[in-house]
Each structure stands twice: as structure tokens, then as C-alpha cells.
Amino acid sequence: MSEFLFVFNNVMLPIAIIVVIGYVVQLRFNLDRVTLAKLMINYIMPVFIFMNIFDADIDFALLIYVLLFLILYAALTFVLTYLAGRAMGLDYGHKILFTNSNLFYNAGNYGVPVNDLVFRSDPYAMSIQIMMVFFQNMFAYSYGVVSLRSAESGKLKALLGYFKMPIFYGLILGLIFNFFDIGIPGSLYSAFDYVRDAMIGTVLFILGSQIAGISFRRIRVSSIIASAMRLVAGPALTILLLLLFRLDGVVAQAILITTAMPAAVNSSIIAQQYSDDPEYAAEIVMFSTLFSVITVPVVIYIALNIF
Template sequence: MLEIFLRTLPFFLVVGCGYGAARARMFGPAEVAALTKFVFYFALSAMLFNFASKLPFEQIFNPALGLAYFLPTLALYLVVTAAALRRGIGFAEAAVEAQCGVIGNVGFLALPMLTMLLGSHAAGPILMILSIDLIFFGSLIVVILVAARGGAGLALAGRVLTGLLQNPMVMSMAAGLLWSALALPMPRPAADFLDLLGGAATPGALFAIGASLAGKSAERLGVALWLSTAKLILHPAAVGAMAWYVFDLPMQIVGVMIAAAAMPTAGNVYIIAQHYGVAPMRASSTILVSTTISVLTLSAVIALLN
């Protein structure tokens, strides 16, 4: 456990650097937004394209792996939604809480961390999980929030499609898979460019996570703790049980899936909640609490897997 903690600690120390810089006002909201845009549109996109272009299609789009992740995630999504509705809150707020309970920081945290800690074999399952999170659950929350405002029909479908086409993570993975499927050669200057730019994704993403946390506040701690428990404990347990006992996937793949599911709540949940004006502080609290607790829980999960 101690050895794993010491291996994961540098990642969280970079997060801490970002948090400290923002708290010391070395990075204001405008600088944090600019850094996040750089990571999101350039560095992380280069990393995703790099991984996708080098992996065989079947290593990413594994139907058994996809179902082993999707089914328990959807089940937990419905459980968190039901628990929220029982408290008497609206369906839109319940959807935000459900998103907090199942959508982890796979792109900014899991991909750079787990490929370094577990090896390059982790990239395929992580890209599959990221695709499900972005394409299905990322679209689902938009559909629910827009429908709650009375929106429907072609306008809603157009908004969802536009959101996917404008998401650089989705498009970079799609472009990388197309490159791999066509077996196109990668010129040396292009490969070096992708390695150089993608290499900035890990420190940049971790620093941006920390800096963004400095602006978060921990309100309604009871709800935030419940949602953090769902994300950090129930989600990886459900995914692991489904992948191992039902789909009988290799333990190496199951381990990556469990570790990816054990990531804290993703920052884009807050962005969506704030954009639509639905429970943004609840999302903010959950991100802050789950990220803080994950310093210990994530190390414990990886140590248990080892």
C-alpha cells in the first residue's frame, strides 16, 4: 500500500501545486481557463490521437468490455437518480447528482496516470470507457437538462450532435481510430510532434485540476459525501463485479476498468451544471470532496489490484 501511495503521490502533488498557485492568486480564473483550454484542445487531444492511432481497433472497441462498464454504470446512475428523487428534488437536479456519482475524471486523470502506473496496455480500456462517458452519458445529461426546460425534437438532437462534434476528445479519438484502421504510416516529424505536445497533457491536466479546485466550495457536505462514496467505492465495485463475474474478462483488463471507475468526479460535470444553472454548487462540492478523498482511495484500489 505504501509503495503504491508513493507512486501515486507525485500525481496529486502536481494537483496540489495547481491548487496552491490558484489560492496564492498566481493563477486567476482567466489563467486557469486558458490552461484548461490548452490541455483540452491541444495536449490531451494529441495524447488521445497518439494512443488511438497506435492501437488496433479491437483493443479499444471491445463489446464485452463496453457492456461490462456500461451496464453497472447505468444501474448506479439510476440508483443515484432514485435516491435524489426520494429527497424530493427535481429530475434535472437528480440527473446532475447521478452524473456526479458515475462520471469520473477519466480524460484528465485516469489516462495519464494509469498508462504511466499500469503500462500502455491500459490505454485501450480507458479509451473505451472515455468514449462511453463522453458519447452516451455526456449526451444523456444534456438531453435531460434541455428536456426539463421544455426543449425537444430536432433542436435537441442538433444540440447533442453539435456538442459531440465540437468535443476535441471525441474527435481526436475518432481521427486516431480512423488512422489506425487505414494503417496509415506516421511520419517521424508528426510522431515527434504528437509525443512532444501529448507529453504536456499529464502535468498540464493535473495542474489544471488543482487550480480549478481552488475555486470550488464544499457546501451540502452530506450529499457530496454520498455522491463521492458512489463514485469512489460503489462504481468501481460494480464495474469490477460485472467485468469479472459476469463477463469473465482477463484480470489485467478488469484491473484497469476498476482503477478507471475509481477516479473522482469529473470537472466537466460542474461546467455542464453551471451552464444550465442546475445544482452547480452540489457538483462543485462533490468534485472537491471526491478528489480530496481519492488521494487515499485510489492508492488503495491500485494496491489491492496489484
């Protein structure tokens, strides 16, 4: 119990405080969330990704192994949630939203700060996290858009647009500089390091502002079930796969903790553009985020004591 309270006080509570500040400030001043998102996506996140990969001691063969793990995890999650949605009698549109909310978890805005606090800014642990963020973004803006039956032009723009984003090049350049051991000038390193330090507080603030912008009119039982599957069934499936793949240590811990994250705000954003009932996705994001305050510390405790 003491270890659980330690995790809650030293990991979840600091995160919750900043998220609440973002939520309150958004309600008070109605900030431009689009501008905040652009600031994060085009400036802070690419530098953060580059610096953490640049500094990490990366086993590239292991990272490929991790990506294969995530693909299998996504496939099994799709099957389980699709069958659950079908069993509840959801129509096609809601069944897709139900499934997407479990496929797309908050590896970035929520997962990165958790990883940073749990592993005490360990570059290696963060390199695993960044690969998961990359996979989630690619997956969300490819399959996530296609699954909601966007127009052909929308599909193509979603697929090609990601390769124009600075986040993609932060990842690629970080991998290249790391693999070939390319150095950067000290002044540039210091400048980038300042930006990296701004990442955690800024991304949590933005998460709070995004949650404040979510609106819904009613509560549906299936959205509660979707949240429970994301927060409980998701990590349980991960544990089984980690044992099957014989992964342990920091890699297994980072993967398990991240797959315990709540539904990504991206799933709601995509639904707002392509779904007839975006409020359903918003419900799942809201409930899974709220309940994660309890479930994530439990998963962190399990991860650190089993793997």
C-alpha cells in the first residue's frame, strides 16, 4: 500500500495538478487550442523526440521487436473490442468508435510525462516511449481515419500529411544521428535541451485544455465499458503478450505502463471530423481519463514489481 501511495503522490498527483490547471485556465480564458496544438506538434514535440533518441543507448533490433509487439497488440485489441461492441449490439458507427477508443491510447500527452517521472528521465525508457508515440500517431491518422469512412481525398491527406509533420523528422533525424553517432554543436544541444525541459509541463497543460473542450450530452453504459476495457483489459492483454514475448526490465515496464493509458484525445478529434456522433468518443476519453487516476498507479506498481 505504501508503494502504491508513493506512485500516486509522486507520479499521478503532479500530472493531475498540471492537467487541472490547464483545464481551469481553458475554461477561464478560452485559449486557442488549435494554436497550442500547433506549438506542441511543430516545435516542442519534434525537439523533445530528437533529443531523447539522440541521447539514448538504442538497441535497434529491440526497437523493431517492440514495433512487432505493438502491431500484434493492436490486432488482438481490435478483435476483442470489435467482438465486445458486436455483443452489445452497437451499430456500425458506434462499434468503430468503441474499437478506436481502445486502439488509440494516450501515449503522448499522458504517457510521456508518466514515463519521465516513473523512470526518472531515463533516455532509454523514453526511446521506447517515443516509438510507441510514433506508432500511435501513424496508426491513428491512417487506420483511424479510414475506419470512419472518410472521403478518398481525406484518406490520402491523412496518410501523406503525417510525413510532412516535424514530429516525423524529429524521429528520423534522431535515429540517424544516434545510429551514425553524429554530434551536434554544444550551443545547439543546450538550446534543444531547454526546449526538451519545457515538454512535460506544456503537454500536460494542453491535455487539460483539450479535456475542457470536450462536450457531451448524455452518459452511455457502453462508454463506461469501453473505458474499462481500455484501462483494465488493455494492460491484462499486454501482460500476457510480454510473457509470451519474454520481454522484461525497462522495455516491458515501459510498454505495460503505456498500454494502460486512457483513450487518446486524438480518437475524439478524429471522430469530430469524420463521425456522426463525436460525443460518444468524447465520453470514452473523459471517463477513461478520470478513471485512470486510480488504474494507472496500480499498473505502474505491477509493472515495477513483476517485470
